[in-house]
Amino acid sequence: MKLEELKTPAFLVDLPRLKANVQKMKDRARNQSVSLRPHVKTHKTAEIARMQTAEDSPGITVSTLAEARFYQKSGFEDITFAFPITANKLAEAADLTANLKFFNILLDQPQTFSAVETFGREHGITFNVFLKVDCGYHRAGVDPSKRESVQLARDLADSDFVHFKGILTHAGHSYHCHNPVEVIEIAEQERDVMVQFASGLREDGVVCRTVSIGSTPTAGHAPDWHGIDEIRPGNYVFFDKFQADIGSCQTGDVAATVLTTVVAHYPDHNQMLIDAGALALSKDLGADHLEDEIAYGGVWEHPDLKLFSISQEHGLITANNPIAFQEFPVGSFLQIIPNHSCLTAALFPEYHVVENNRVIDCWIPARGW
């Protein structure tokens, strides 16, 4: 099928660029002797997760229980659910624990630990649990400098209803960086905080099996991972405008775009209307800490065009200079580079896989919670 035969808006995955991105991260992990447990929340498909894993590194990371169920049904056997568990999700987590070779959950609250113990005791189940650690992002996780955090790790390690897997963090503050030099600083902080906390626990006699870190920016730039067992980047399969802007990739590496139709020309306002709006792109502002102007995505091969406004189904493009409208006839097609590919991908019920400008496959992602 030709690209032009797709209904628009449509989510496109460029297969050669995807494969190159996947291989590069595999090579990085292998060269530095860490396990790669990719976060599949970016794409939520079985097909890409199979590319990202291997017989000797089968583990994946998910962000919802719906993803965990989907991947269990797709034959994956080693899954970390990397969002802090709560009591209302323990029954489903128990079911996944019973039906997978490895199903890991995480927590950072003493109250949640109590709920896990109570559930485990009542249902005769042992959960595999990571302690979530805050390495500086301040979104979630225990403060590794506090005695209570060490105590919670010890309680997990001592519990009869918990198999304590280790410690886990996400350096999400790498997304606030301006360039790779700043990202490297965060990567070193992420590594050092975790290695130091793990050492402290081990000195205290707490068996900490796995030290798990990861974000796409830090995973792409970390100078070394001494003391780290596993990395969990996710976005790198597609990348996006944000990652290109902060230097995680080149714009030409981005493997996911949204195909859209040029709907109308408005020369009086130097504007073009496209059929990709907030429901096709998300309203993520991208790396707005680097930009003077709001943009809801880039335009593939047309960096001069600015997607400055979106509403539910409408997108409006302008430019600093008069748009050469004859280059973009009404009814012709553009590809939008998403600001944040995870959020954009999540809006589509199917992905069209493209090679040499032909649609060669269609992948169906997991959805919901």
Added chain:
Amino acid sequence: MKLEELKTPAFLVDLPRLKANVQKMKDRARNQSVSLRPHVKTHKTAEIARMQTAEDSPGITVSTLAEARFYQKSGFEDITFAFPITANKLAEAADLTANLKFFNILLDQPQTFSAVETFGREHGITFNVFLKVDCGYHRAGVDPSKRESVQLARDLADSDFVHFKGILTHAGHSYHCHNPVEVIEIAEQERDVMVQFASGLREDGVVCRTVSIGSTPTAGHAPDWHGIDEIRPGNYVFFDKFQADIGSCQTGDVAATVLTTVVAHYPDHNQMLIDAGALALSKDLGADHLEDEIAYGGVWEHPDLKLFSISQEHGLITANNPIAFQEFPVGSFLQIIPNHSCLTAALFPEYHVVENNRVIDCWIPARGW
């Protein structure tokens, strides 16, 4: 089922508040003798569309062809597809035209008119077409002050492959207002521009059957609709934080919320983590022209709590004063008032219908394009 038995995040529709919002707009339209052709893009369900319509006013407005197909299958017979058509969507539009009592499309480009005529000639079909008019929003539509716009209307009226329905606009710039006084100004502009353009066309001998306008803010505040045939508001069924902020409703009228679990307390940062992030709420910033601080939604019954940060599945709440954490135990529930209910609703595969704190029904919306 109790609310607390739902998996979180979950999309809740409060049935009594929904019914009140639906009835109020019906009454307004009836009292002012205009047809109400509700825009169903906000909810995309058959159940709410049935409440909004009646035997003597069966028409609805949709934003995608997927919605049009869904409503056709659900028994609706009079549908306006209120996004400008393009050549690649004409085959599907032709199919809907053949299978519905009335299926209306719209356009504002001479090139698109040519494509419609060519398709109509080749396939022996007559499309019902509105001319889209720009009443000041500058997102889409012809400039009513221009001779070319009158000419396009005349061409539509004269075409053998078009049944010219009339003119249609959307005063989306009402969303930039600060209060009802400003909204009334936009409502008067929306009405006056359209009535004047219709008069001009009629004086020129162009039969303009329907003058169609509508946005939730202007529909709620317009002082009168003399010369207007039909209004197309959509958001009013649910309302949201944005509409409350600009004065379209009270916060207590909002009929859609997202149920979320309190996942963790971080007293050192005066923060709470919830399991409603960007994939449950959208990253719409709401009425940010009225706010000093970014907020990704309100917290039902807790206006002091601020949802200041969201990522894919994480939401972070803070407050100006120290949070009374004991009021929000880990594992307890909150309801988030969406900034923009249309975008939030679109993220959920199902809506849970609530009355007296019980879940009494589950509605499945249309999705995709």
